[in-house]
Amino acid sequence: MTVLRLGQCPDATRELIGGKAFSINSMLTLGLPVPPAFVLGTDECTRYYASDRKLAEDVLAELRSGIACLESTLGRTFGATNKPLLVSVRSGAPRSMPGMMDTVLNLGINDSVEKALREETSDAEYAADTHRRFREQFRKVVGSDPSPEPWDQLEAAVAAVFDSWHSPRAVAYRRHHGISDDGGTAVTVQAMVFGNLDDHSGTGVLFTRDPVTAQSAPLGEWLPRGQGEDVVSGRCTPLTLGHLAGNMPDVHRQLMDSASLLERTFCDVQDIEFTVESGHLWLLQTRSAKRSATAAVHHAVTFEKEGIVTPEGALSMISPDQLSAFLRPHLSPTARIGATVLARGEVACPGVVTGIVVGTADEAEEMAEQGIDVILARPTTDPDDVHGILAAKAIITEIGGATSHAAVVSREFNRACVVGCGEGSLMDLVGRNVTVDATSGEILDGILEVEVPSKDTHPDLQVVTQWLAASETGNDNPLNKILAAAH
Amino acid sequence: MSTGSSNHEGTSQELSLLQTLRLKGRATPNALASATGIDESTVERLVEDAVAAERCTRSGQYVKVSPAGKERLAELAAAERASVDQARLESLYEEFDPYNNDLKVLITDWQMKDANTPNDHTDADYDSEIVSRLTALHESFLPWLGRLAELNQRLAHYTARFDTALDQVRSGDHTFIARPIADSYHTVWFELHEELIGLLGRDRASEAAAGRAV
Numbered sequence: 001m002t003v004l005r006l007g008q009c010p011d012a013t014r015e016l017i018g019g020k021a022f023s024i025n026s027m028l029t030l031g032l033p034v035p036p037a038f039v040l041g042t043d044e045c046t047r048y049y050a051s052d053r054k055l056a057e058d059v060l061a062e063l064r065s066g067i068a069c070l071e072s073t074l075g076r077t078f079g080a081t082n083k084p085l086l087v088s089v090r091s092g093a094p095r096s097m098p099g100m101m102d103t104v105l106n107l108g109i110n111d112s113v114e115k116a117l118r119e120e121t122s123d124a125e126y127a128a129d130t131h132r133r134f135r136e137q138f139r140k141v142v143g144s145d146p147s148p149e150p151w152d153q154l155e156a157a158v159a160a161v162f163d164s165w166h167s168p169r170a171v172a173y174r175r176h177h178g179i180s181d182d183g184g185t186a187v188t189v190q191a192m193v194f195g196n197l198d199d200h201s202g203t204g205v206l207f208t209r210d211p212v213t214a215q216s217a218p219l220g221e222w223l224p225r226g227q228g229e230d231v232v233s234g235r236c237t238p239l240t241l242g243h244l245a246g247n248m249p250d251v252h253r254q255l256m257d258s259a260s261l262l263e264r265t266f267c268d269v270q271d272i273e274f275t276v277e278s279g280h281l282w283l284l285q286t287r288s289a290k291r292s293a294t295a296a297v298h299h300a301v302t303f304e305k306e307g308i309v310t311p312e313g314a315l316s317m318i319s320p321d322q323l324s325a326f327l328r329p330h331l332s333p334t335a336r337i338g339a340t341v342l343a344r345g346e347v348a349c350p351g352v353v354t355g356i357v358v359g360t361a362d363e364a365e366e367m368a369e370q371g372i373d374v375i376l377a378r379p380t381t382d383p384d385d386v387h388g389i390l391a392a393k394a395i396i397t398e399i400g401g402a403t404s405h406a407a408v409v410s411r412e413f414n415r416a417c418v419v420g421c422g423e424g425s426l427m428d429l430v431g432r433n434v435t436v437d438a439t440s441g442e443i444l445d446g447i448l449e450v451e452v453p454s455k456d457t458h459p460d461l462q463v464v465t466q467w468l469a470a471s472e473t474g475n476d477n478p479l480n481k482i483l484a485a486a487h
Numbered sequence: 488m489s490t491g492s493s494n495h496e497g498t499s500q501e502l503s504l505l506q507t508l509r510l511k512g513r514a515t516p517n518a519l520a521s522a523t524g525i526d527e528s529t530v531e532r533l534v535e536d537a538v539a540a541e542r543c544t545r546s547g548q549y550v551k552v553s554p555a556g557k558e559r560l561a562e563l564a565a566a567e568r569a570s571v572d573q574a575r576l577e578s579l580y581e582e583f584d585p586y587n588n589d590l591k592v593l594i595t596d597w598q599m600k601d602a603n604t605p606n607d608h609t610d611a612d613y614d615s616e617i618v619s620r621l622t623a624l625h626e627s628f629l630p631w632l633g634r635l636a637e638l639n640q641r642l643a644h645y646t647a648r649f650d651t652a653l654d655q656v657r658s659g660d661h662t663f664i665a666r667p668i669a670d671s672y673h674t675v676w677f678e679l680h681e682e683l684i685g686l687l688g689r690d691r692a693s694e695a696a697a698g699r700a701v
Contacts, residue, residue, distance in 0.1 A: 347602070361512075380695040383510040383677055386667045399695040402602070403591035405677055409667045411598040411605070423696070 002041030003062035005069060006188075007034070016041045018092025018186035027283060030265060032258050035282050036073040037190035038066035040158065042094065045184025048162045055159060063154060063189070070191045079150035083120065084113045086130075086192040089157040091164060091185045097173050101185055102141040102164040104157045106134040106192060110148040121196055126227075154189070161187045193277045193284075196225045200248065200279040203227055206241065206272045208259045211291035213333045214298035218259060227275075244276075251281050262286050267309045268317065269299050293325035294333050294451075301460045304467075311467040318464070320478045327461075327486045328352075331437050332449040340445040342429060343421040345396065347441045348407030351416030353393040354447045359430040361388020368392065375436055377426040381406040389415060394436040396443060398426050418443065455486050498563055499641050500525055504533050505560040506685075508543065508552040510678045511668075515548045521651075522670060522678075524644030568688055571639055579635060580683055586628050587680065593620055594665050594673050608661070618656060621664065621672065625653050642682060648675045 004012055006021055007028025014022045021039040028034050044059060055063075067078050067087070076085035086108045091101030109117070109131050118127035138146040138153065142160040146153050164170060165185045174181060195203035206220035221238035224247075245252040255274060258281075262270045271289035275282045291299065296318050304314040329352050331339075355373035358364045361384065364376045368391035376392035378385060380399045389395050389409050394416035397406045401420055410417030416438035426443075435448040455461040461483070468480045503523040508514060511522070516534055520527045534550055537543040542556030552560070597617050600606050608614055629646065636643035652672040655663035665673040684694055 350605075379692055382691055383674075383681055384512045387512045389667070399692070402599075403595045404695075408591075408594050408598065408665055408673055412665050412667050 001047070001056075001058060001062075002043050003059070003066060004039050004041065005066070006037045006039060012039075015094045015183075016043070016186070018042065018094055018188070019096050020090050020092035021186055021188045022092075023286070024188065024190065026265075027262070027286065030261060032261065032283055033254070033281050035191040035193050035284070036070045037188055038069065039092070039189070040187040042184045042186050045162050045165055045186070048159070049166075049184070053159065053163065055155060060155065063158065064151075066189060067154070070189075074191055074193075076191070078108050078154075079110070079113065081112050081116045084108065084116050086113075087154070088188075088190050088192055089154070089161060090188045090190070091161045092188050093165075093185045094183065095179055097170060097177075097179075101170060102161055104134070104137050104141050104160075106130050107138070107153050107157055108150040109134050110146075110150065113150070121194065123196060126196055158187050158189075161185060193275050193282045195223075195227050195275040195277060197278050199224070201225055201275075201277050202244070203273075203275045204238065204241070204244065206255065206259055206270075206274065207289050208263045208270045208272070209289075209295070209299055209302075211269065211271075211289045211295050212337065214292070214295040216299075216302055218256065248276065248279060251276055251279065254281050258283060264308055267303070267313055269295075292333055293322040293330065296322040297326050297460050297464065301463050304463075312471060312473075315464070315467055315471065315477065315479060318479060320482055323464075323479050323482050325439070326453060327455070327482065328439070329450050329452045330439065331435065331444075332451050335448040336437075336444075339435070339448055341442050342432075342434060342445050343396070343418075343425045343443040345418040345421035345425075345441050345443075346402055347438050348402050348404070348417040348419045349410045349415060349438060351394065351414075351438045352436065352450050353416050353438075354433070354435045354450060355393045357396075357426075357429045357432050357434055358388075358392075359427055361385040361391075364388035365391040375434055377429060378406065379423070379427065380404065381409065389413060394418070394438060396421060396426055396436060398423050455483055498566070500529065500533060501537070502560070502563040502567060503641060504530070504537065505542065505552055505556055505563065506682065507678075508550060509557065509560060510681055513549040513551045516550065518670075519550065522648065524647060564685055567639075567641070568686055571686060573687070575638055576683075576687060579631070579638065580687060582631060583680075583683065586624070586631065587676075589624055590673075590676055593617060593624065597664055614661065617664075618661075621656065622653065625649060625672075639686070642679070645675065645679050 002016060004017060006025045009025065010029045012025055017025065017039045021037070024034055024037050040059065048055060070087065071077050071085055074085060076083045078085045086106050088103065088105045089107055090103045093101060114127045114131045117130065118124045121127060135146060138157065142156050162185065171181065195201050202222060202224040203226045204220055204222040206218055208218050209216050210219045218241065220241040222241050222244040223238040241252065259270060259272055262272065266288065269289040269291060270286045272286045273284040275284060300314040300317040303309045303317065304311055309317070331352050355375045357375045357377050358367060359377055361376065364374045365387050367374045373393045374391065375394045375396060376388050377396050380397055381389065386409055390413055392415060395406050395410045397404065397419045398421055400406055404419055407417055407419050416436050418436060418438050418441050421443065433447050435444040435446065437444060453461055455465060465483060468477060468483065471477060503525065504519060507519055507522045516527065516530050520530045523530070534543060534545070537556065538545055542553055542559050544551050544553055598606055606613065632646045636646065648670060649672065652663045652670060652675055656672065662669060663671045665671055667674060684691055
């Protein structure tokens with residue numbers, strides 16, 4: 001029998017406790033503040049099926065003692081009418097099966113618990129909404145209305161998560177991906193924490209380093225009295241982390257220390273979700289941050305310089321696509337942040353260029369002969385526009401797709417081209433200075449800074465070149481081929 | 488072809504000349520001769536006449552159509568349009584549409600391996616497969632061109648122009664697939680499409696909006 005308190009079992013394998021619990025367990029083992037949780041291992045799933053889909057008496061007892069542990073950690077009580085404890089019940093297979101398995105959030109709520117939440121948060125709408133979302137999710141996962149008795153809710157949810165291992169969609173998913181039906185899912189039960197309790201509560205996200213501009217300082221958003229979903233949904237405008245530092249400097253310091261520890265542990269830039277409940281910091285999730293090509297290259301170089309990764313490790317932080325994108329002329333990430341998008345269309349020929357918009361091929365030719373950089377804007381192109389396409393730095397059209405005449409001719413001349421920006425979207429731009437980003441399909445206001453990194457002069461690329469030369473995989477490394485082909 | 492004594496042939500040649508100049512923007516008499524299928528000495532004479540009538544301008548070796556020439560072209564095109572069986576042309580144009588879609592996809596595949604990967608032409612198998620597709624498209628398209636020529640003799644020379652472009656491609660000069668300005672397969676195709684739109688009395692913007700000329 002395996003029921004484990006997460007954070008107290010450093011050797012627990014992903015195979016036994018599933019991916020979700022494994023991640024929580026890693027953070028807790030590092031000593032980081034994560035809402036307390038316990039897990040029923042995958043072997044419990046096997047036992048559940050072996051005993052005709054019934055939870056054994058000893059498992060029910062473990063559920064109670066596990067909950068008691070969460071209660072004592074948080075000073076909250078499951079099902080109580082004063083400071084109630086709500087929990088999430090999540091599935092967790094050893095191999096990720098995105099969207100296949102079930103989760104129930106906010107479990108442990110009923111009418112009197114809703115009332116207690118309403119009094120605690122002074123937010124009737126929040127309490128009612130939490131109750132409603134629980135009921136909907138419970139019905140979907142378990143298939144019946146939730147009992148008003150929280151213990152019954154918990155047992156039914158745990159059983160339903162085990163049941164979901166053999167749901168038709170999960171079975172079909174495993175068949176398609178060649179995963180065995182043996183084993184099963186773990187069930188993680190974790191305390192919910194509240195970011196909307198009082199003035200010392202809130203929620204936020206944090207990138208340990210800027211994922212766009214590549215600056216090494218942490219970047220994040222902070223929403224006082226907010227809940228996780230409020231930040232992700234974009235419903236509210238969050239503040240900067242500076243506000244958190246100003247109001248709760250100790251929490252901010254603890255967050256920064258945690259972020260730095262996670263970075264060093266996972267050897268990558270982290271994207272962290274956190275909640276502060278009455279002045280107490282809780283980390284909810286951490287994962288590797290998605291980032292721009294510029295940031296990917298620069299952060300890899302910085303990580304190696306700071307001794308967090310070896311040169312070999314740093315090379316693995318850069319994907320071939322990111323390196324290719326970085327080597328092409330591209331918009332400076334800092335310039336892009338403040339830029340105004342005038343129009344958007346489909347990319348027909350990639351490239352980034354700046355110039356003044358002209359409306360006819362003849363104008364394009366005349367101005368180009370005077371050495372002016374022009375962008376030819378047309379509703380759609382005709383054969384007699386070809387000389388204008390040749391003269392222009394980029395072509396943008398209102399109508400047409402990636403196989404249009406403008407697209408074909410632009411590609412033959414290797415002219416940046418964005419097509420299909422929408423009828424009436426471009427001809428008013430004539431006379432304006434613009435930047436055409438034909439990698440993202442955007443027409444941006446003004447002449448923005450375009451970076452053209454050269455492997456001979458760009459400091460980050462020089463470092464990457466040296467690593468590749470010294471690397472044992474050097475010649476076979478796909479990055480090497482891309483760099484060798486660069487100008 | 489004869490130098491053309493009949494009035495009908497004369498206006499037909501003038502129309503061909505002005506139309507080709509409009510499509511190409513500017514062209515040498517040599518290029519005009521091969522694009523229109525009219526012999527070089529006749530082209531020279533037609534150009535001289537057009538320059539004298541201020542319908543064309545000549546700068547160095549290049550000929551351009553003037554605003555007056557565009558007016559003249561519009562008159563000649565209107566007369567030609569009135570003389571063509573429009574119902575028959577409509578049905579030919581409907582048959583053209585699927586060929587047009589195939590050709591556009593083929594050209595795009597030639598240029599791009601996928602939406603983000605330009606074809607760097609290092610994969611000979613990939614390129615030769617597209618040349619095969621172009622050959623197959625060309626062969627299935629020839630009967631259609633024959634029916635068009637029956638309807639309007641002035642457009643009969645397109646068959647020879649497509650043949651020439653494909654011959655160049657198959658002999659290894661891949662610039663004749665899509666290169667603008669040159670009489671590549673795509674250039675010839677696009678000019679033919681423009682002729683059809685004009686002959687139907689439509690314009691490119693509305694054809695583009697209808698998804699047929701984009």
